[in-house]
Amino acid sequence: MRIDRRSRYRGCLAGLALGDALGAPVEFESLSTIRGKYGVRGITELQPWDRFPAGSFTDDTQMSLATARGCLRFLRDGGNPYRLVLEEYRTWRRTQTNPAEIRSPGGTCLDALGSGGFGTMDAPINDSKGCGGVMRVAPAGLAWPSGSAFDPASRFAALTHGHPTGHLAGGFLAELIAALVEGRTLSEALRKARKPLVGRRGHEETLNAVQRAEELAGSTVTAPEGIQKLGEGWVADEALAIAVFCSLRNEDDFRKGVTAAVNHSGDSDSTGCLTGAILGTRLGFGALPEKWVAVLEKREEILSLADELFELRRRQSSGS
Numbered sequence: 309m310r311i312d313r314r315s316r317y318r319g320c321l322a323g324l325a326l327g328d329a330l331g332a333p334v335e336f337e338s339l340s341t342i343r344g345k346y347g348v349r350g351i352t353e354l355q356p357w358d359r360f361p362a363g364s365f366t367d368d369t370q371m372s373l374a375t376a377r378g379c380l381r382f383l384r385d386g387g388n389p390y391r392l393v394l395e396e397y398r399t400w401r402r403t404q405t406n407p408a409e410i411r412s413p414g415g416t417c418l419d420a421l422g423s424g425g426f427g428t429m430d431a432p433i434n435d436s437k438g439c440g441g442v443m444r445v446a447p448a449g450l451a452w453p454s455g456s457a458f459d460p461a462s463r464f465a466a467l468t469h470g471h472p473t474g475h476l477a478g479g480f481l482a483e484l485i486a487a488l489v490e491g492r493t494l495s496e497a498l499r500k501a502r503k504p505l506v507g508r509r510g511h512e513e514t515l516n517a518v519q520r521a522e523e524l525a526g527s528t529v530t531a532p533e534g535i536q537k538l539g540e541g542w543v544a545d546e547a548l549a550i551a552v553f554c555s556l557r558n559e560d561d562f563r564k565g566v567t568a569a570v571n572h573s574g575d576s577d578s579t580g581c582l583t584g585a586i587l588g589t590r591l592g593f594g595a596l597p598e599k600w601v602a603v604l605e606k607r608e609e610i611l612s613l614a615d616e617l618f619e620l621r622r623r624q625s626s627g628s
């Protein structure tokens with residue numbers, strides 16, 4: 309089946325939000341607690357969490373949308389993309405005093421953005437390799453073509469995450485998304501994303517995590533065993549690896565992929581978010597469960613952001 313590019317843009321942003329929303333109720337719970345609450349298959353439907361209705365997402369999506377807005381402003385008006393994305397992150401940071409907007413934000417992002425400063429790859433702001441950098445930069449893969457997305461995405465992540473793994477994992481994710489937008493298979497996209505990673509200072513941890521995920525995906529381990537071997541996803545390389553593993557195992561089934569990605573004892577919303585971005589881009593908007601899309605928070609805003617990014621990129625690549 310042919311999937312048009314607009315559908316991949318929508319699939320990416322709505323997909324990451326749905327994966328995040330599926331994992332949100334179980335972010336801090338062990339697999340045995342999740343099974344005790346939701347049954348042996350774990351959580352398989354969007355559920356309410358804290359004070360929020362089913363379909364509500366967390367900081368992962370809030371910050372991904374901030375990245376998307378910054379990229380959109382850059383494509384539309386030009387300027388410095390790092391400055392624009394930083395402004396959007398700071399705008400997000402200011403929302404984090406409003407109870408309706410507080411969705412278990414990561415301390416590293418709050419502290420780094422609250423400091424008034426920012427990090428670069430050469431002048432790191434801290435030594436964090438938390439997954440808060442990688443979890444939010446998928447939209448860079450919608451704004452830059454394959455082969456050019458790695459650098460901007462790593463630099464967006466480095467604004468708050470100073471450890472090489474904390475930002476290089478983000479570069480890898482955006483390259484993966486950019487290659488999937490172009491219609492590559494996941495294996496092809498993984499091969500392409502590896503190229504700009506290898507050779508960067510401190511790339512080994514990220515590369516090893518992705519390789520381990522690919523090996524495990526091709527082995528006979530069960531999904532929970534495979535995920536457990538890859539970690540819990542609180543740090544960038546583990547979150548990326550879990551998403552790669554779950555996506556490879558479910559390349560044709562968005563719902564199964566994100567469900568596998570959130571049912572483990574770790575950072576379920578972030579691994580759901582990353583897997584949702586990958587499979588949503590790979591399979592397009594039509595592959596997302598309709599009843600999930602129907603209750604997704606800020607659905608119209610997410611889809612119009614995707615459409616605007618798509619149009620701006622299309623105009624840019626056709627040279628008009």
Ligand SMILES: [Mg+2]
Pocket residue numbers: 366367368411412577578
């Ligand atoms: Mg979160």
